[in-house]
Amino acid sequence: MDADITIDDTGLITESLDDDDYESAWVDDGTLPGNRYLDRELSWLAFNTRVLELAEDPQLPLLERVNFLAIFASNLDEFFMVRVAGLKRRIATGIAVPTNIGRSPAEVLSSISARAHELQDRHALAFRELVKPALDDAGIHIETWADLGQDDRDRIDEVFTHQIFPVLMPLAVDPAHPFPYISGLSLNLSVRVRNPKTGKVQFARIKVPSILPRFVKLPDDERGLLRFIPLEDLISNHLGELFPGMEILDHHEFRVTRNEDVEIDEDESENLIQSLERELLRRRFGPPIRLEITEDMDDRTLNLLIRELGVTEQEVYRLPAPLDLGGLFEVFKIDRPSLKYRKHLPTTSTALLPAEPGGESNIFASIKRRDVLVHHPYESFGTSVQAFLEQAAADPSVLAIKQTLYRTSGDSPIVEALIDAAQAGKAVLALVEIKARFDEQANITWARKLEKAGVHVVYGLVGLKTHCKLALVVRQESDGSLTNYSHVGTGNYNPKTSRVYEDLGLFTADPVVGNDLTRLFNELSGYAIEKKFKRLLVAPLHLRKGLIKRIKNETAAALAGRPSGIRIKLNSIVDEQVIDALYRASQAGVSVDLVVRGICGLKPGVPGLSDNIRVRSILGRYLEHSRIFRFENGGEPLTYIGSADMMHRNLDRRVEALVRLTDPEHLSRIDSIFDLAMADSTSSWWLEPDGEWTRHHLADDGTPLPDMQNVTMQIISARRRPVAAR
Incomplete structure (x- = not known):
């Protein structure tokens, strides 16, 4: 793939992998059928198979197919380095490796090996028989x-x-x-x-x-x-x-x-x-x-x-x-631009445009006016998140900046903004996750540079990775009052990955969110134990419980004959408690739509168990990375975005945060994302009850189905400045 995600400037698609993702507090209560989960490792290999299918697709630009071949190889390397290595280590040392699929760890390892051998052979064949001859025809010869x-x-x-x-x-x-x-x-x-x-x-x-x-x-x-x-x-x-x-x-x-x-x-x-x-x-x-x-x-x-x-x-x-x-x-x-995807230049979010055409942008005025939802890479990271922090560093009215850093780029303007702010005398807190896999050394280097500049650097809570994407700016207004300007995102504060990762971010001056973030940062940097938040759901204390409560509410609504529905978009889902809650919702008649880029442990469409669950996967030029949770809630939808996948590690061993969206326009935009992703007329992969993924990318007449990312690009590029801001 997580990524969270591993990437370099080539646009690497990869899943975030941890070898400690076996532990779970879940206990099967015996009320649902056995063998109801898909194997987590084979599901990951199925994800990488979808990457390989893109390399094999003659409809895609040739050099993009070359890129997908390289991505497949890099993905598989990390899979072996982390997941296979972790499984072997646990078996060798006698550490119990619980499986929920009715097979021993040794049998799982054998299945992984057999499938990996097949995929590597297919990968080599795709290069030799499909891509290399096409490169020859295009005048690019690997001799x-x-x-x-x-x-x-x-x-x-x-x-x-x-x-x-x-x-x-x-x-x-x-x-x-x-x-x-x-x-x-x-x-x-x-x-x-x-x-x-x-x-x-x-x-x-x-x-x-x-x-x-x-x-x-x-x-x-x-x-x-x-x-x-x-x-x-x-x-x-x-x-x-x-x-x-x-x-x-x-x-x-x-x-x-x-x-x-x-x-x-x-x-x-x-x-x-x-x-x-x-x-x-x-x-x-x-x-x-x-x-x-x-x-x-x-x-x-x-x-x-x-x-x-x-x-x-x-x-x-x-x-x-x-x-x-x-x-x-x-x-x-x-x-060779003709052999690649057509370049797309991100637009500035219309909500962040200057009040007058040609005027200077005041990001704080825009956020104070109303909540702003940005959608990367279609909307620019540079003129939104980066500008938010750079303006905060330069603004004499800003008193303090607090931020989490999980992965960032080597020449990070985000880190430089925090350094500039500290050197300007502002109070700056950076929570650097130095245990971010394969970015450990880079984050250590940044942490030391930040400390040297006078930034208060902390490393979070013992035993937990801080994975949430949060920034808080405290600003003194002209009347002397203080306003908290908050950003909660689904992706890292990384300008490079923002160009190839699909992510959402909410800017808000809502004091409720500001107070929530203040309490959460106090917990991460000090010894506060805060258990209640108003617009946030936070792991590991109560994110799983909060989501399951909302799934149960939809289940109860369906049983009572009231409107219900659940729509979730994420990278991976393997948590048994969440999956079982979705199964029960389906049995009650709740329509459940899942958009899962990578690993899915849930079996959709199983009679009597998951008849009402559909699972789609979208892969393409951008890495689908946003996490969205949408509940019908009796006609008053509850919608959250944030950093958490439904994995044991996210829910039990990481600090994660989801924020609830409240602006009706934002809720409508989220609905549009799901409508497009789940439409039969959109190019996607469909998960079958037996765990196989079927690609649906051609219409009955053989023409390619619309690509969700291209359609989204067109929709966002066509947006115009709001009338009220003109």
């Missing part, structure tokens, strides 16, 4: 050494000699040279050489340098083609220069995935940052959990790798070259 003529080889020899050879480090394996450490996700060459004088055969390993381009551009041959050769193929055909005087017997590619989970006992840690930094050093030495090899690797070399790495036969994935198709992110970056 092999065998494809090159002598003139090309002579020219590329110069590139190898001057730019690649000096960086390489061949490592021999013999009594004086033990088997080298193989870093996780590195691409390697195994080489067998023979000494012509002694006849002795020896093994060596060459690490393909990640600092160099994965695909080396071939010199122009005056045909106007873009031509590349994989770096490992180029190295493989210059082994004689690395082992002069030796006979090269054979060589193969291989790649290792390691357990990269980080564990910290916060209760025993005197310094959380120092403990985390020690664990990050240990991460790179986690045990191997997957070995990818090229399909032509000989048994002698394979047996050596299996023995030295300590992997099982089940953990070996034999694939055609090239390995590590995540490297295709480099190909996606080629400047």
